[in-house]
Amino acid sequence: SQTIHQWPATLVQPVGSPLSLECTVEGTSNPNLYWYRQAAGRGLQLLFYSVGIGQISSEVPQNLSASRPQDRQFILSSKKLLLSDSGFYLCAWSVLNTEAFFGQGTRLTVV
Amino acid sequence: GENVEQHPSTLSVQEGDSAVIKCTYSDSASNYFPWYKQELGKRPQLIIDIRSNVGEKKDQRIAVTLNKTAKHFSLHITETQPEDSAVYFCAATGNTGGFKTIFGAGTRLFVKA
Numbered sequence: 001s002q003t004i005h006q007w008p009a010t011l012v013q014p015v016g017s018p019l020s021l022e023c024t025v026e027g028t029s030n031p032n033l034y035w036y037r038q039a040a041g042r043g044l045q046l047l048f049y050s051v052g053i054g055q056i057s058s059e060v061p062q063n064l065s066a067s068r069p070q071d072r073q074f075i076l077s078s079k080k081l082l083l084s085d086s087g088f089y090l091c092a093w094s095v096l097n098t099e100a101f102f103g104q105g106t107r108l109t110v111v
Numbered sequence: 112g113e114n115v116e117q118h119p120s121t122l123s124v125q126e127g128d129s130a131v132i133k134c135t136y137s138d139s140a141s142n143y144f145p146w147y148k149q150e151l152g153k154r155p156q157l158i159i160d161i162r163s164n165v166g167e168k169k170d171q172r173i174a175v176t177l178n179k180t181a182k183h184f185s186l187h188i189t190e191t192q193p194e195d196s197a198v199y200f201c202a203a204t205g206n207t208g209g210f211k212t213i214f215g216a217g218t219r220l221f222v223k224a
Contacts, residue, residue: 032210032211032212034212036214041219042216042217043117043200043214043215043216043217044155044200044214044217046211046212046213046214049211049212051210057211090154090155092212094204094210094212096210097142097143097204097205097210098143099145099157099160100145100147100157100202100212102154102155102156103154104154105153105154
């Protein structure tokens with residue numbers, strides 16, 4: 001069966017520090033991978049999505065970047081965090097035109 | 112770019128009443144429309160979905176309708192219960208840009224006992 005792992009679950013980082021959130025998927029090949037951000041009480045904003053290794057599409061200009069070094073690994077990064085980067089980050093995967101499965105999420109607080 | 116609008120942003124109903132959430136999408140290539148429920152502090156999980164070749168789908172107390180011509184779809188929850196209280200998201204996926212899934216802004220549903 002397919003599973004998705006996202007870590008860490010919570011993170012408190014100072015302004016200006018770097019960020020690396022990792023997501024891995026098991027049990028499927030060549031999934032579509034997504035990073036979403038959810039501000040408190042708000043909707044899901046698509047940040048990045050990837051249809052294959054090294055293929056990253058950015059949806060909104062921002063202080064973040066994403067990489068897909070392996071088929072089932074998706075990494076969200078920042079060189080210098082801003083206060084506005086705080087939020088709940090969700091990784092997700094899907095295959096073709098089907099349901100998206102979400103990781104447990106990372107609650108990031110930038111202080 | 113692709114966009115999904117969702118209304119209302121909050122909805123409060125009495126236990127036993129029905130709740131309806133509506134969404135519209137902009138990308139005419141969209142052909143898969145899932146609905147997710149997110150409880151507080153947890154990940155969104157699929158509750159029902161519909162494909163563009165179907166106009167209506169029902170699963171016990173929840174149903175979804177799709178009007179492709181008007182590009183809108185709706186979630187209907189009947190006989191609401193307090194445990195239905197959560198945030199509900201609609202989404203649209205199509206083969207534009209590699210089956211990218213775009214979500215609506217969410218509806219916070221409160222079911223009062």
